[in-house]
Each structure stands twice: as structure tokens, then as C-alpha cells.
Amino acid sequence: MAEPVRRVRVVVVDDHSIFRSGLKADLDASIEVVGEAHDVESAVAAVTGAAPDVVLLDVHLPGAAVPAGSSGGAEVIRRAGPSAPGTRFLALSVSDKAEDVVGVIRAGARGYITKGSSGADVSRAVHAVADGDAVFSPKLAGFVLDAFGAAVGETAAAGDELDRLSAREQEVMRLIARGYAYKEVAAELFISTKTVESHVSAVLRKLQLSSRHELTAWASARRLL
Amino acid sequence: METSGAEAAPRPPLARPRARVATGVSSGLAAHLRIAPWLVRVAFVGASFIAGAGLMLYVWLWALTPAEPGEERSTRRAPVAWLLLSAAAACLIVAASTGGPVVDTAGGAPGAWFAAVLAGVALAVASGAWATFIDRPDPERGPRTELAIRIVATAMLALTAVVLVFGPLASWYPVPVFAAAFAAALGIALIYAPTLVAQWRDLTEERTRRIREEQRSEIAAHLHDSVLQTLALIQNRAGATSEVARIARAQERELRDWLYAGDSTVDSDLGTDLRDFAAALEIDHPVTVDVVAVGESRERASGELAAAAREAMLNAARHAGGEVSVYVESRPDGVEVFVRDRGPGFRLADVPGDRLGVRESVIGRMRRAGGSATVGPGVGGVGTEVRLRAPSPAEEGNRG
Numbered sequence: 001m002a003e004p005v006r007r008v009r010v011v012v013v014d015d016h017s018i019f020r021s022g023l024k025a026d027l028d029a030s031i032e033v034v035g036e037a038h039d040v041e042s043a044v045a046a047v048t049g050a051a052p053d054v055v056l057l058d059v060h061l062p063g064a065a066v067p068a069g070s071s072g073g074a075e076v077i078r079r080a081g082p083s084a085p086g087t088r089f090l091a092l093s094v095s096d097k098a099e100d101v102v103g104v105i106r107a108g109a110r111g112y113i114t115k116g117s118s119g120a121d122v123s124r125a126v127h128a129v130a131d132g133d134a135v136f137s138p139k140l141a142g143f144v145l146d147a148f149g150a151a152v153g154e155t156a157a158a159g160d161e162l163d164r165l166s167a168r169e170q171e172v173m174r175l176i177a178r179g180y181a182y183k184e185v186a187a188e189l190f191i192s193t194k195t196v197e198s199h200v201s202a203v204l205r206k207l208q209l210s211s212r213h214e215l216t217a218w219a220s221a222r223r224l225l
Numbered sequence: 226m227e228t229s230g231a232e233a234a235p236r237p238p239l240a241r242p243r244a245r246v247a248t249g250v251s252s253g254l255a256a257h258l259r260i261a262p263w264l265v266r267v268a269f270v271g272a273s274f275i276a277g278a279g280l281m282l283y284v285w286l287w288a289l290t291p292a293e294p295g296e297e298r299s300t301r302r303a304p305v306a307w308l309l310l311s312a313a314a315a316c317l318i319v320a321a322s323t324g325g326p327v328v329d330t331a332g333g334a335p336g337a338w339f340a341a342v343l344a345g346v347a348l349a350v351a352s353g354a355w356a357t358f359i360d361r362p363d364p365e366r367g368p369r370t371e372l373a374i375r376i377v378a379t380a381m382l383a384l385t386a387v388v389l390v391f392g393p394l395a396s397w398y399p400v401p402v403f404a405a406a407f408a409a410a411l412g413i414a415l416i417y418a419p420t421l422v423a424q425w426r427d428l429t430e431e432r433t434r435r436i437r438e439e440q441r442s443e444i445a446a447h448l449h450d451s452v453l454q455t456l457a458l459i460q461n462r463a464g465a466t467s468e469v470a471r472i473a474r475a476q477e478r479e480l481r482d483w484l485y486a487g488d489s490t491v492d493s494d495l496g497t498d499l500r501d502f503a504a505a506l507e508i509d510h511p512v513t514v515d516v517v518a519v520g521e522s523r524e525r526a527s528g529e530l531a532a533a534a535r536e537a538m539l540n541a542a543r544h545a546g547g548e549v550s551v552y553v554e555s556r557p558d559g560v561e562v563f564v565r566d567r568g569p570g571f572r573l574a575d576v577p578g579d580r581l582g583v584r585e586s587v588i589g590r591m592r593r594a595g596g597s598a599t600v601g602p603g604v605g606g607v608g609t610e611v612r613l614r615a616p617s618p619a620e621e622g623n624r625g
Contacts, residue, residue: 016454022462060450094449094457094477115457116474138550142517145554177517178563179550184604 008130011035011050013043013076014058014092019115023056026119031126039063040072040079047080052087053130055080056122057109059093059100071100074107081108090129092122101140106208111135133182133197134204141176144203148210162210165203172199240293247303250286253293298364306360306374309352313378316345317385342385342405346412349378353416378416382409445484453477471507478504495531495560496553502535503551510542512549520555529594530615534562536586537611541566545608559596559616567608587611 008031014020015038024033035050037043040063047055061072077089089109093101094116101112110129113122114137125135136144148165165173168189175185182200186193239257241249251269255262272279292299320341356374360366386409389395395402459473496518503514534551541549545568552563583600591598596615603610 015450016458019454019458022458026461094453115454116460116477118461138515138517138552142519142552145519174552174554177519177554178552178610179515179548179565180604184607188604 006030006130007032008054008126009034009050009052010126011037011043011046011052011055013037013046013055013061013073015039015060015062019058023119023122026122027126028120028123031123040075043076044080047076047087048083051084054126055087055089056126057089057091057104059091059104071103073100073104073109077104077107077109088129088132090125090135102143102207105140105204108208110204112137112140132201134200136173136176136200136204138177138179141173144207145170145173145177148206162206165206169199169203172196173203176200239290241287241290242293243295243297243299245299245301247301247305248287249292249299250283250290253290254286300365301359301363304366306352306356306366306370309348309355310374310378310381313345313348313352314381316341316348317381320345320385321388339401339405342389343408345385346382346408349382350412350415353378354419357419375416379413382412382416385409448480448484452480456480468511471511471513474513475504475508495528495534495555495562498531499534499538499551499553499562502538503549506538506542510546512542512546514538514542514549514551516551516553518553518555520553528615529590530560530562530596530613533587533590533594533598533613534564536583536590537562537564537613540583540587541568541609541611544568557617559614561615562613564611564613565603565608566610567603569608587613591615 010027010031010033012020012023012033013036014023017038020036020038024036027033034052035046037046040061043055043057043061043063055076057073057076059071059073061076063072063075073091073093080087081089089104091101091104091109091112092115093104093112094114105112110132111125111134113125113135117125128135144165148163171189172185175188176182180188182193182196186196189196236259237256239253241253242256243249246252251265252262255265258265269279269283272282320338323338323341352374356366356371360374361368361371386406389402389406389409392402456473456477460470460477463469463473496516499518500516503516506512506514534553538549538551541564545566547567550563550565552565554561587600588598591613594615596613598614599612601610601612602608
């Protein structure tokens with residue numbers, strides 16, 4: 001596709017300098033790293049100062065005054081988010097713990113990617129987030145299906161219902177959990193990629209806003225992410 | 226040449242029967258010696274008068290004679306704890322009734338009543354011990370008997386101590402009276418000692434467990450920040466399917482399992498089993514397998530579905546490599562497994578009939594198990610997708 005690739009300005013936040021430099025070296029040429037930070041305080045300063053398009057944000061970030069039950073990553077979003085309205089956050093994690101990843105997503109991150117992902121994958125995710133899309137890994141999709149009771153047949157009756165997924169959203173999540181890329185999901189369901197993206201964004205919104213207790217209780221009990 | 230039956234039959238081994246009166250010593254011994262149990266009992270009682278020899282022999286045999294082999298629970302017909310408590314009460318009553326005359330006449334020799342009090346205390350403690358150690362595990366008696374014995378024994382000993390200390394004897398023979406009262410108080414403590422010891426042990430264990438748990442989570446946090454990050458970085462830098470990355474990934478998985486082993490279920494369900502199998506595949510083949518499981522799995526890991534899924538994953542690892550996605554969804558009406566690779570792909574029709582791999586071990590196996598399997602190209606013609614479906618046992622029952 002000859003789509004013009006727009007440059008994306010990124011701040012990388014991780015407490016391991018070796019990881020930051022490795023990630024910087026791996027990212028696409030279309031991604032410009034405009035700042036780095038190693039803890040909550042410096043991250044908030046870097047994000048408010050540089051106002052990047054995307055922040056690559058480590059979930060487990062050291063920092064003073066991170067409340068118990070929260071993570072450093074979620075704290076950065078909470079503090080820096082309001083002062084940088086154009087900035088989107090993409091969580092980076094080695095963690096398998098659902099409570100951490102769901103925690104940053106509920107704080108406002110637009111997606112989640114594991115640190116084991118290749119530079120190309122991270123770059124793709126950065127572009128997707130910069131374009132306003134949500135980034136779902138198969139594991140996160142599986143978690144969402146579980147947490148919203150899709151496996152036991154709970155389906156939203158109205159489109160604006162926050163605590164359950166619509167039938168279409170379930171189909172999309174199922175295919176993502178099966179390892180399909182958005183484009184492949186679109187081909188399988190005979191809809192456009194744009195429509196898939198809007199379904200995923202809707203699910204992300206539900207994940208952020210829903211008050212289903214499974215989202216928190218279930219996640220910590222099964223650590224399935 | 227034939228000896229008579231009575232002579233030929235070997236003596237039954239010395240063992241205590243499971244259905245006992247109290248300890249099974251007498252009836253076990255009687256069976257071994259082939260005499261009537263009451264004879265043995267009379268002999269024990271008679272010998273007890275010879276400096277307690279009968280009693281000592283009885284206790285010795287009780288300690289050393291094994292119970293009859295078998296699985297069934299021992300039952301005891303006699304309420305031993307209550308009998309011991311009655312004996313204790315008898316001793317204390319005797320002590321109370323003989324206390325007066327001894328004081329009046331002997332003048333400074335409080336022998337008989339003192340011994341009776343000590344015997345009463347010892348019997349009450351023995352009764353409590355029996356109730357705690359032998360009656361409590363017995364379903365026919367249990368904790369209610371233990372509680373009742375303890376209450377009565379405590380009341381008895383407390384009453385004894387109070388009567389001794391506040392009675393007229395205390396002013397005449399302060400030393401033996403207070404010694405006896407102290408023995409009674411000690412007896413009360415001994416009756417409750419087993420419970421207190423057990424509680425103390427539980428408390429210590431609980432504290433140790435909590436400390437260990439704290440240490441473990443500290444170690445986990447530290448390793449999470451250091452080693453797991455490094456392993457992630459290695460995978461990232463080495464390219465997803467390179468040997469180094471695979472080793473790093475396997476190590477990461479092992480470390481993670483070890484760190485968080487505390488909160489995962491022990492029994493293996495389908496998702497866990499396939500995850501383990503994926504980890505093994507990643508070590509042997511240039512492949513990364515992502516297993517996502519949704520729903521409460523009731524499928525056994527040993528079932529046909531699991532075997533077919535493993536075969537499909539093995540095929541994907543062997544022939545396709547690269548990234549393989551496995552998705553397990555357990556719904557009330559059945560379980561579905563999808564195995565998807567991005568390899569060169571293959572068509573079932575192209576596989577020669579003598580190659581049994583997919584046809585037999587995946588499709589045939591699922592059909593025999595009452596499920597279904599389809600093998601086809603992945604979406605957009607990329608790779609292969611295997612789809613396995615097994616109905617839940619309930620649905621299968623309805624159908625057949």
C-alpha cells in the first residue's frame with residue numbers, strides 16, 4: 001500500500017535504559033523518539049513538555065507516591081493525561097498479570113503490547129495508536145471475552161450497553177484471539193478494516209468504562225493476560 | 226498323614242481387632258491364645274493386684290500390639306473416657322470421705338486421702354487425653370464428647386481444688402492440701418494442653434507461611450524487574466524464532482510459572498495442558514505458540530480433543546513454524562479449539578492417502594470422539610487453520 005506514512009513523535013518510558021536504547025534502535029524510521037523517561041516523575045515531565053503523539057509506557061514503573069493497587073504506568077497516564085490531550089498511551093509490559101494491564105488500560109491506555117514483540121510489531125502498534133485505533137493482543141482479546149461473559153453466552157441487547165459485548169464485537173474479539181490481524185478479521189467477516197477498528201475501539205471503551213466486577217476480580221484471580 | 230484341622234490351623238497372629246471394647250488388647254490376646262476373652266480380662270485384673278503387674282502388661286501390650294490389618298475404622302463399644310472420669314470421681318469422693326478421720330486420728334500423716342486426690346486428678350487427665358486423642362477422631366463420639374468430658378472434668382477438678390483450699394483441712398495441713406490443690410489445677414491445664422499446643426502450632430505455621438509468602442512476592446517483584454525484563458529484551462533483539470529467543474522464551478515461561486505458581490490451579494485443564502505443550506514445542510521447533518483460553522474449561526487434558534489439538538499444534542510447528550495461534554473456547558454447549566499457522570499451507574486433498582497424520586490423528590480422532598474437525602487454509606489463503614469442536618457431555622447425552 002502506498003499510503004503516505006506520517007511521522008509519529010514518541011516518548012519512551014521505561015526504567016531500564018538498556019531496554020529504552022534497544023527499543024529506540026528497533027523502531028521504524030517513521031517514528032521519532034522525542035523524549036525518554038525512567039520513572040513516574042520524569043515521565044510526567046517529558047510527556048507534558050514534549051506533547052508527543054504516542055507514549056510507549058512501561059507498566060511497572062518506579063516512582064514516588066504510586067498508590068497501592070495501582071502501577072507506575074497507570075499513574076503516569078492519570079497525571080500527564082489531562083495536560084497532554086493529544087497524546088495517546090500504549091502500554092508495554094512483560095507482565096502476565098491481568099490486573100496490571102487492565103489497570104493501565106482502564107487508566108486510559110489505548111492498547112497493550114508485550115516487551116517480547118519485535119521492533120516491527122511495536123512500530124505497527126505505535127502507528128495504529130497514533131491513528132486513534134486500539135491495539136489488542138490475542139491474550140487481551142481472550143481476557144475481554146472472558147471478562148464480559150461471552151463464553152457463557154452473554155450478549156448485549158443494546159449497542160450502548162457497557163457491561164456486555166454485542167454479537168459483532170464478540171466475533172471480532174474471537175478472531176483477534178485466534179491470532180487474526182485486523183485486515184484478516186475484516187476479510188473473514190466481510191466488513192471493512194475501518195469497521196473492525198471501530199468495533200475494537202468500542203470494546204476498548206467498554207473495557208475502560210464498564211463496572212463489571214469480573215474485570216477486576218476475575219483478572220487478579222486468573223492472571224490470564 | 227493328615228493332621229487334624231485344629232492343629233493344622235496356625236494361631237491367629239497377635240493383633241488388636243478393629244471392633245473393640247476399649248483397646249482390643251484382651252480380645253486380641255484371647256484370640257491368639259484361643260481362650261475366652263473374659264478369662265484374659267480376669268487374669269489382667271487379678272495380676273494388677275500383684276504390684277500392678279497386670280496393668281503394666283496391659284499397657285505394654287496396648288502400646289506394642291498392632292491393629293488388625295484393614296482399612297475400616299476402629300470402633301470402641303465402651304465409653305472409656307466416661308469410665309475413666311467416673312473412676313476419677315470415685316477417687317475424689319473417697320478422698321473427701323476419708324479426709325476427716327485421717328485428720329482427726331493420725332495427726333500429720335495425710336496419706337490415704339492425698340493419694341486418692343492424686344489418683345483422681347490423674348484419672349481425670351487420662352479421661353481428657355482419651356477424649357482428645359481417641360474419641361475426637363471417632364465419628365461416633367467426636368468433638369461433642371470431648372467437650373462434654375472436658376467440662377465435667379474441669380468442674381470436678383475445680384471443685385476439688387476449691388474444697389481443699391477453703392475447707393477445714395487447709396489450716397491443719399497447709400502443705401499437702403495446697404500440693405493437692407495445685408495438682409488439681411495442673412490437671413485442668415493438662416486437659417486443655419493438647420488444644421493449646423495445636424493452636425500454638427497452627428499460629429506459628431501461619432506466621433511462617435505469611436513470612437514465606439512475603440519473601441516470595443519480594444523475590445518475584447525483583448526478578449520481574451530484572452530477569453524477566455532481560456529475557457524479554459533478548460527475545461526482542463534476537464528475532465522471534467531464533468534459537469536464542471526460543472531459549473529465552475522458554476526460560477521466561479519457566480521462571481514465570483515458578484514465580485506465580487502460588488495462584489494457579491493444580492489440576493490440569495485443557496488450556497493449561499496446551500500451554501505446557503506449546504512451551505515444549507517452542508524448545509524443539511523454530512516457532513512461537515500463543516495459547517489463549519477463554520471460558521471455564523471442563524475438558525480433561527487427557528481427552529481426545531486435547532490429543533487432536535496437540536497433534537494439530539505439532540503439525541503447525543513442524544511444517545509451518547513462525548507464529549502459531551491457539552485459541553480454546555469453552556462454552557456450555559461444547560469446546561472449540563483453533564490452531565492457526567502462517568506457513569506455506571496445505572490442502573487435505575493433496576496429502577497422499579497413506580499419510581495418516583492429519584486424516585487419522587486429527588480428523589478421525591475427533592469424529593470417533595463425537596466431535597468434528599476441519600482443516601483448511603487460513604483467511605486470505607495464508608497458512609492453515611485447524612478447527613476442532615467437541616460437544617459437551619451433556620449435549621452428547623441429549624443427542625444419543
